[in-house]
Amino acid sequence: MLVAIVLAIASAGAAGCATSSRDGLDVAQLPETVRPDYALFARRCSKCHSLARPLGSGITDDTVWIAYVDKMRRQPGSGISPQDAAPILRFLHYYSSEQRRIKREHDEANGGPATPAFSDAANPPVSQKTVDR
Amino acid sequence: MRRTLHTAVAASPLGLAIATLAVALLFAILASTRARAIERNFAGSAQLDYFLVPAEPSAPGPRTTYDGFTAEVALKLAVDVSDHLSANVKMCHGCHGFELPMAYFDYRVRDELNFRIGRFSPSFGAFNVRHDPANHATSSKPLPYDMGRMLRMNEWNLGVIPSPFPDNGIEIGGTHWFGDRAQIDYAAYAVSGFKADEGVPDIEWSHSLSTSGQLADNNGRPAGGARWVLTLKLGEANDVTGGGSVMYGTYDPANRVAYLIAGVDLSARLGRTQLRFEYLMRRQSFLNDGSMMTPTTTGWKQPFPVGDIQVFDKHGAYLEIERAMSDSLTLVARADGLYRVGNEPLTVNLPTRAAIFRYTGGMTLAVIPGWRVKASAELWAFSDNPPVHQNLELALHLALVGTF
Numbered sequence: 001m002l003v004a005i006v007l008a009i010a011s012a013g014a015a016g017c018a019t020s021s022r023d024g025l026d027v028a029q030l031p032e033t034v035r036p037d038y039a040l041f042a043r044r045c046s047k048c049h050s051l052a053r054p055l056g057s058g059i060t061d062d063t064v065w066i067a068y069v070d071k072m073r074r075q076p077g078s079g080i081s082p083q084d085a086a087p088i089l090r091f092l093h094y095y096s097s098e099q100r101r102i103k104r105e106h107d108e109a110n111g112g113p114a115t116p117a118f119s120d121a122a123n124p125p126v127s128q129k130t131v132d133r
Numbered sequence: 134m135r136r137t138l139h140t141a142v143a144a145s146p147l148g149l150a151i152a153t154l155a156v157a158l159l160f161a162i163l164a165s166t167r168a169r170a171i172e173r174n175f176a177g178s179a180q181l182d183y184f185l186v187p188a189e190p191s192a193p194g195p196r197t198t199y200d201g202f203t204a205e206v207a208l209k210l211a212v213d214v215s216d217h218l219s220a221n222v223k224m225c226h227g228c229h230g231f232e233l234p235m236a237y238f239d240y241r242v243r244d245e246l247n248f249r250i251g252r253f254s255p256s257f258g259a260f261n262v263r264h265d266p267a268n269h270a271t272s273s274k275p276l277p278y279d280m281g282r283m284l285r286m287n288e289w290n291l292g293v294i295p296s297p298f299p300d301n302g303i304e305i306g307g308t309h310w311f312g313d314r315a316q317i318d319y320a321a322y323a324v325s326g327f328k329a330d331e332g333v334p335d336i337e338w339s340h341s342l343s344t345s346g347q348l349a350d351n352n353g354r355p356a357g358g359a360r361w362v363l364t365l366k367l368g369e370a371n372d373v374t375g376g377g378s379v380m381y382g383t384y385d386p387a388n389r390v391a392y393l394i395a396g397v398d399l400s401a402r403l404g405r406t407q408l409r410f411e412y413l414m415r416r417q418s419f420l421n422d423g424s425m426m427t428p429t430t431t432g433w434k435q436p437f438p439v440g441d442i443q444v445f446d447k448h449g450a451y452l453e454i455e456r457a458m459s460d461s462l463t464l465v466a467r468a469d470g471l472y473r474v475g476n477e478p479l480t481v482n483l484p485t486r487a488a489i490f491r492y493t494g495g496m497t498l499a500v501i502p503g504w505r506v507k508a509s510a511e512l513w514a515f516s517d518n519p520p521v522h523q524n525l526e527l528a529l530h531l532a533l534v535g536t537f
Contacts, residue, residue, distance in 0.1 A: 022460035023499050043370055046457075047402060049268045052503040053536050057176060064172055067213055074244060074308050075262060076318035076362045077374040079402075083313045 024051040025095075037091035044080045044088065045072070060096040065089055172213040179206045180266035182507075182532035184282065199281050200528075203228055205266050209235065217241050228281050233343040234299040245307040249322075254297040255304055256320035256360040257378045259398035259411055264296045270455055270465040270497050271509050272530035276489060277396075277413040277449025277471065280338065284513055284526060288483040290335050292471055293413040293449040294380075294394050300324035300341065301348060302355065318362040318376075325349075326356025326382030327392060334419035334478060336384050336392065356382020358394075373401045385420070390442065392417040407455040415447045425478050434485050435476040445475020460499070465509070467493040488516040495530070504535035 024042055027035055042051060059065060069088055073080040080088070186200040207225035214220060223235035237251030254261055260278050263269045273282045280295035302324030310316050328340035328351040339345055358380030366372045380394045396413035423439040425432025437443060451469030458464055472488040495509025509530045514522040 022502075023505070024460050026460075040369075047372075047407075048263055049265075050505070050536065052499070052505075053176075053267070056503040056536060057174070059174070064174065067172060068174070071219075074241075074247070076256065076306075076308065076320070076360070077259065077262075077316070077364045077376065077400075078308075079316065079364050079366060079372045079374070081310050081313045081316065081366070 023055075025055070031094075034091060034094050037087040037094070040084060041088045041091045044078070044084055047077075047079055048075065054092070055095070060100050062089070062093055062096065065092045065096070174211045175209070176211075176537070177206070177208040178265055178267035178534065178536045180204070180272070180507075180532055180534040182266075182272045182530055184272070185529040185531075186284065187527060198284050198286060199228055203282075207234075207265060229339075229342050230344050232299075234297050243307075245309050247306050249304040249306070252299055252301050253304065254299050255302065255322045255324050255358060255380070256306060257294060257298070257358060257380055257394070258296070258360075258396050258413065259362075259374070259376055259400060259409065261296050261298075266532075267534050267536045270463055270507065271467065271493060271495050272507050272532045273493070273509070273511065275411065275449075275451035275453070275467065276469040276491060277411060277451060283489070284528065285483075285489075285515070288481060289471065289473070289489070291338055293396075293415045293447055295338055298341070299343075300326070300356075301350075314366050316362075316364040318364075319360070321357070321359040323355040323357050325351075326354075327384045328352075329384050331386050332420070332422040332424045333385075335417070352383055352386050352388050354383055354388050356380060370404045371402060373399070375399045384417075390418045390420050405457040407453075409453040409455070410451070412448070412450040414449070416444055417447070418442050418444045425480075430479060432479055433476055434479060437476055443476050445473060445477075448472045462499075463497045465493070465495045465497070467491075467495075469493070484517045486518050488521065490514040490516070490522065500533075503537065504533065507532040507534055 024046075025038065027038065030038055045051060045054060054068075059068070066089060069080070069085050069092070072078055073082070073085060181202065181204045183202055184198075184200045186198055205225065205227040207223060209221065209223040212220045217240060219239045219241075221235050221237055221239070223233070225232050225234055233252060235253055237249050237253040240248045240250070242248075254264070258278070260269075260275060264274065264278070266272070273279070274296060275292075276283060277293040278296035279286075279292040283289065283292070302322055304320055304322035304324075306318070306320030306322075308316060308318045325341075325348075327336040327338075329335065329337045330340075330351075340351065341348075358378065360376060360378040362374060362376035364372055364374040376398045378394075378396045378398075381391065383389070383391045392415055394413065394415045396411060398409075398411040400407065400409040402408075420442050421433065421437045421439050426439070431437060449469070449471045451467055453465065453467040453469075455463060455465045468491070470488060470490045473483070474486050477483060477485055491514070492512045493509055495507065497505045497507050499505050507530065511528045511530070513526040513528060515524040515526075516522060517524075
């Protein structure tokens with residue numbers, strides 16, 4: 001039975017490799033201006049957990065990201081300095097915007113409810129908000 | 134004599150203080166919920182692991198290993214009531230059934246001063262912040278922190294300290310950055326501490342579980358501890374973190390026997406490679422109250438007059454290297470061990486000097502976003518009374534772990 005389980009999971013793994021499954025994002029698919037912020041996000045956040053944790057959290061609200069990056073920054077030995085917070089939040093703002101755009105396009109393509117509330121006008125860049133210290 | 138839950142709570146000032154604060158904070162949260170919107174975040178992780186132990190031919194007694202399938206599922210709710218007050222509740226289901234490892238409030242005055250009140254895992258060691266199965270690369274925890282996935286589990290009765298070690302109490306801590314290069318963290322706490330019934334010569338982990346029904350302190354005297362951490366950033370991709378931890382408390386109802394646990398840790402992140410080292414030790418006293426004696430023996434492996442107190446030492450360490458080979462594949466290698474020296478009851482299947490060495494090689498592979506396969510092979514070597522590596526055993530882990 002164990003052999004069957006190993007084979008099944010190995011097959012899934014091989015399939016995963018073929019479709020570029022990864023914990024993080026494909027850097028080549030990111031705009032050049034976003035790559036340095038993503039690199040910092042990846043370095044700092046992967047120290048304690050996989051990148052899938054924040055990327056798969058479903059959070060798309062910048063206000064929530066501000067609170068969470070601040071909470072992670074205060075973790076013992078996090079290595080996330082106050083100066084690191086701004087570029088990490090810039091990347092998360094970009095990522096959240098992309099997630100909202102993909103969802104909106106998906107909803108429209110399937111005839112479902114469009115989500116005009118998810119406009120970036122209602123969610124300005126993080127740099128325009130106050131980051132609590 | 135075991136006290137009832139009621140008398141234990143009544144006799145524990147710390148327990149009463151926690152209960153009062155918890156109720157007060159709960160009312161504060163409920164009140165603010167009506168007044169304003171609050172931020173909530175729901176997250177979790179799950180791991181299904183198969184632990185294959187082909188044989189335990191060298192074990193002196195019946196096998197005491199949690200082999201086969203084990204599933205661990207955790208759900209966590211974090212609520213930011215205000216900029217300064219947050220609440221965290223985490224439920225998990227694993228080998229011990231349903232457990233409540235987190236139910237606490239954080240009141241943060243500023244980065245340098247935070248009050249944590251409720252049920253939480255007190256700050257001890259570096260591994261504790263990564264104890265969730267989704268946050269470490271192997272299925273098993275390092276031996277100093279093991280709480281059930283080790284061979285000869287019953288003979289050793291835990292590693293040095295189980296992780297997580299949820300307990301009821303209060304912790305005061307904080308963090309401070311010196312510029313952009315150096316971070317210091319510190320915490321001091323008072324918690325109920327480990328427990329054991331009268332006359333039992335080692336801590337009884339089962340008494341600390343939510344499911345035990347014995348969450349009130351068994352002796353009314355808090356255990357205390359502290360941790361310090363220094364992190365230095367060495368360029369954009371490298372950093373080094375060093376820390377020290379200590380904990381002291383009594384574990385019997387009469388406060389006659391105690392434990393001191395101390396540890397140091399050092400980790401370095403060099404590009405895509407992580408190096409981690411920790412050393413922990415527990416010095417514990419225990420009493421011969423005469424209950425182990427039989428008509429023909431004193432009940433102990435070494436001379437131990439009735440009424441005397443002796444100590445045993447348990448040391449544990451691990452060295453781990455983790456390398457991200459790509460965005461999907463991570464390799465990990467680890468060497469860890471335990472060493473115990475000290476008297477024991479005749480009923481325990483372990484010599485008075487015993488050691489375990491374990492060598493682990495493993496990998497994690499991302500299969501779909503958020504989900505990874507973990508596979509690892511472990512070579513165990515048991516050493517009883519000086520000869521080292523006298524008994525070798527092989528064990529294999531295969532797991533699927535995910536976050537949501």
